[in-house]
Amino acid sequence: GEDVEQSLFLSVREGDSSVINCTYTDSSSTYLYWYKQEPGAGLQLLTYIFSNMDMKQDQRLTVLLNKKDKHLSLRIADTQTGDSAIYFCAGVTGANNLFFGTGTRLTVIP
Amino acid sequence: DGGITQSPKYLFRKEGQNVTLSCEQNLNHDAMYWYRQDPGQGLRLIYYSQIVNDFQKGDIAEGYSVSREKKESFPLTVTSAQKNPTAFYLCASSIGPINIGEAFFGQGTRLTVV
Numbered sequence: 001g002e003d004v005e006q007s008l009f010l011s012v013r014e015g016d017s018s019v020i021n022c023t024y025t026d027s028s029s030t031y032l033y034w035y036k037q038e039p040g041a042g043l044q045l046l047t048y049i050f051s052n053m054d055m056k057q058d059q060r061l062t063v064l065l066n067k068k069d070k071h072l073s074l075r076i077a078d079t080q081t082g083d084s085a086i087y088f089c090a091g092v093t094g095a096n097n098l099f100f101g102t103g104t105r106l107t108v109i110p
Numbered sequence: 111d112g113g114i115t116q117s118p119k120y121l122f123r124k125e126g127q128n129v130t131l132s133c134e135q136n137l138n139h140d141a142m143y144w145y146r147q148d149p150g151q152g153l154r155l156i157y158y159s160q161i162v163n164d165f166q167k168g169d170i171a172e173g174y175s176v177s178r179e180k181k182e183s184f185p186l187t188v189t190s191a192q193k194n195p196t197a198f199y200l201c202a203s204s205i206g207p208i209n210i211g212e213a214f215f216g217q218g219t220r221l222t223v224v
Contacts, residue, residue, distance in 0.1 A: 041217050042218050043202075043215040097158055100154075102150060
């Protein structure tokens with residue numbers, strides 16, 4: 001089965017950059033995703049990257065993909081208190097279902 | 111407004127009772143999913159349905175059952191056979207196979223066994 005690892009916690013100061021990392025074992029996923037979960041709520045798709053890309057930038061978000069090392073990262077520039085949430089990386093299984101990482105709880109300190 | 115709705119938001123159940131969680135979507139999506147979320151474990155797939163009247167077991171289906179009689183609805187029953195049912199349950203839907211589109215999530219139902 002798929003195994004996706006993330007650090008459980010990350011704290012940053014407001015205005016700094018945040019980098020959330022993800023390592024995975026199954027490299028067959030066509031897309032890789034980053035989802036955001038605010039407290040007591042469902043998940044919201046933040047961004048995604050196609051597996052043949054190395055980088056994707058979307059306003060304050062930068063996604064980096066290193067397929068050789070099976071490493072995905074999400075950088076949030078100028079982190080704000082509203083960015084405090086749990087962030088999940090996700091890929092797609094052979095059965096067309098999402099598999100999720102353990103989630104990283106980002107805390108932004110004012 | 112289109113969306114996916116889970117109800118209730120909070121649910122309490124006595125041990126030995128079955129309970130059904132509701133999930134409704136008006137996005138005209140073919141596929142629907144149920145996930146369970148526990149702290150530090152991410153989301154685990156319970157059941158999924160790619161089309162009406164068809165559903166498949168996910169990674170942790172034991173103690174759960176589903177039905178998909180209508181495109182809009184995918185209720186999840188947590189049976190008394192589920193050994194540790196206290197968790198946050200998330201329902202999701204997608205227009206088709208996940209690899210060509212995003213999944214939309216409901217707001218979740220927190221189930222507590224008392």
